[in-house]
Amino acid sequence: MRVAVVGGGAAGSLAAIFLARGGADVVLLEKNEKLMKKLFITGKGRCNLANACDERTLFQNVVRGEKFLRSAFYGFLPASVMEFFESLGVPLTVERGNRVFPTSGKSSDVIRAIERELYMQNVDVRLRAEVQSVKFDDKFRVSFKGEDGKVQSVEADRVIIATGGASYPLTGSTGDGYKFAKSFGHSVVEPRQSLVALITDENVKELQGLSLKNVELSAYSEGKRFAREQGEMLFTDKGVSGPIVLTVSSYGARLEKIKLSLDLKPALDEKTLDARLQRELAERANQELKNIMRSVLPERLNMYVLKRAQIDGTIKGNSLTKEQRSRIVKTMKGLEFSVKSPAPFSEAVITAGGVELSGLTPKCESKNMGGLYFVGEVIDADALTGGFNLQIAWSTAKIAALDILKQ
Numbered sequence: 001m002r003v004a005v006v007g008g009g010a011a012g013s014l015a016a017i018f019l020a021r022g023g024a025d026v027v028l029l030e031k032n033e034k035l036m037k038k039l040f041i042t043g044k045g046r047c048n049l050a051n052a053c054d055e056r057t058l059f060q061n062v063v064r065g066e067k068f069l070r071s072a073f074y075g076f077l078p079a080s081v082m083e084f085f086e087s088l089g090v091p092l093t094v095e096r097g098n099r100v101f102p103t104s105g106k107s108s109d110v111i112r113a114i115e116r117e118l119y120m121q122n123v124d125v126r127l128r129a130e131v132q133s134v135k136f137d138d139k140f141r142v143s144f145k146g147e148d149g150k151v152q153s154v155e156a157d158r159v160i161i162a163t164g165g166a167s168y169p170l171t172g173s174t175g176d177g178y179k180f181a182k183s184f185g186h187s188v189v190e191p192r193q194s195l196v197a198l199i200t201d202e203n204v205k206e207l208q209g210l211s212l213k214n215v216e217l218s219a220y221s222e223g224k225r226f227a228r229e230q231g232e233m234l235f236t237d238k239g240v241s242g243p244i245v246l247t248v249s250s251y252g253a254r255l256e257k258i259k260l261s262l263d264l265k266p267a268l269d270e271k272t273l274d275a276r277l278q279r280e281l282a283e284r285a286n287q288e289l290k291n292i293m294r295s296v297l298p299e300r301l302n303m304y305v306l307k308r309a310q311i312d313g314t315i316k317g318n319s320l321t322k323e324q325r326s327r328i329v330k331t332m333k334g335l336e337f338s339v340k341s342p343a344p345f346s347e348a349v350i351t352a353g354g355v356e357l358s359g360l361t362p363k364c365e366s367k368n369m370g371g372l373y374f375v376g377e378v379i380d381a382d383a384l385t386g387g388f389n390l391q392i393a394w395s396t397a398k399i400a401a402l403d404i405l406k407q
């Protein structure tokens with residue numbers, strides 16, 4: 001059986017390996033000059049390829065598509081993914097939060113191991129092969145623009161589309177798979193940026209580069225809270241970023257009019273924080289407020305908080321009224337931001353949206369066109385950071401490949 005796999009990223013490359021190991025004749029078509037360009041930059045170049053968590057945690061970290069992914073995950077759980085990579089000669093290390101990395105700390109080692117296996121399994125890898133269309137007559141015909149710019153085609157009995165999402169398009173994922181899906185009558189859930197920095201209406205330039213630990217971010221849409229995250233975040237030139245912001249961006253990827261409320265001192269309630277402030281003020285009654293505030297908040301942030309509370313930082317500690325003090329406390333416990341938009345796709349770690357799951361079987365086969373499969377980020381399933389998105393890529397790739405081999 002001849003199978004064409006479109007897209008030589010994480011999902012496509014793994015699908016090709018499983019297919020070839022099972023005896024299929026596989027052609028892997030990748031438009032870049034090399035395979036797995038996105039995988040190379042994952043985990044800041046270290047490739048967080050899975051999460052060594054229990055099943056419950058795995059499902060909890062999926063934001064969209066959790067039910068759909070159940071069969072795929074059970075067919076290739078994190079422990080089996082780890083075994084797979086170790087059997088390819090990539091020793092792994094489990095780090096904080098159960099994040100799994102190659103022990104070498106190099107994504108290139110993961111890529112090299114996959115490439116070696118593709119070669120060993122005689123997968124026909126075509127680079128600089130940009131697929132233009134997938135059609136079906138009595139067989140599939142996949143047309144692609146080759147190295148010489150000429151359009152050629154391959155025939156196949158089955159096709160797997162693994163073209164990725166629409167984020168980081170420089171790596172090759174430019175949303176082509178959506179076009180192929182639509183040509184077979186599939187609905188595509190509008191792609192949105194996810195795991196991405198958020199741009200705020202408020203000007204935060206003066207805070208750019210400031211990172212905060214142990215803060216709590218609550219996010220609201222239409223007045224309803226949809227996320228509350230504690231941990232680290234960062235101010236950018238245009239808004240906010242960092243771990244808890246990425247998580248919020250994922251939960252809010254399909255929501256509008258997002259408002260954020262940042263609690264700078266989540267461990268202290270308003271009363272305790274007020275008492276702390278009073279102590280500082282009493283100890284340094286003759287100093288300027290902005291200097292007193294330095295012992296409560298990091299430099300720059302104290303000035304920003306006073307500005308947002310509309311209090312002059314040059315007034316003396318002993319002239320601060322109770323009402324003003326209460327305004328400072330309230331601002332520190334709920335610094336508000338309105339989200340103008342997420343940062344662009346070019347900066348989004350993942351795409352929320354894609355081929356609608358109701359159009360696919362749990363084995364990732366098209367319900368409209370037997371023999372056509374969609375795997376990886378191209379489908380409307382995504383997860384939080386921690387190795388879960390690559391887990392989706394590996395698991396969907398394997399279940400589709402095994403389904404093809406069964407026929």
Ligand SMILES: Cc1cc2nc3c(=O)[nH]c(=O)nc-3n(C[C@H](O)[C@H](O)[C@H](O)COP(=O)(O)OP(=O)(O)OC[C@H]3O[C@@H](n4cnc5c(N)ncnc54)[C@H](O)[C@@H]3O)c2cc1C
Pocket residue numbers: 006007008009010011012029030031032035036037038039041042043044047048049050129130131132162163164165167168171172173174175176177348349350375376377378386387388389390391393
């Ligand atoms: C900066 C960054 C860091 C990340 N870090 C992590 C991490 O540490 N852990 C984690 O789990 N996830 C991480 N992710 C997410 C993860 O990389 C993706 O979820 C995963 O790569 C998706 O795999 P895929 O094979 O579906 O798509 P991709 O890896 O995007 O592969 C798609 C491939 O298809 C090719 N293609 C597209 N269109 C065509 C066409 N018309 N013809 C031929 N080929 C085509 C593309 O060139 C590309 O090579 C990160 C993402 C980014 C952007």
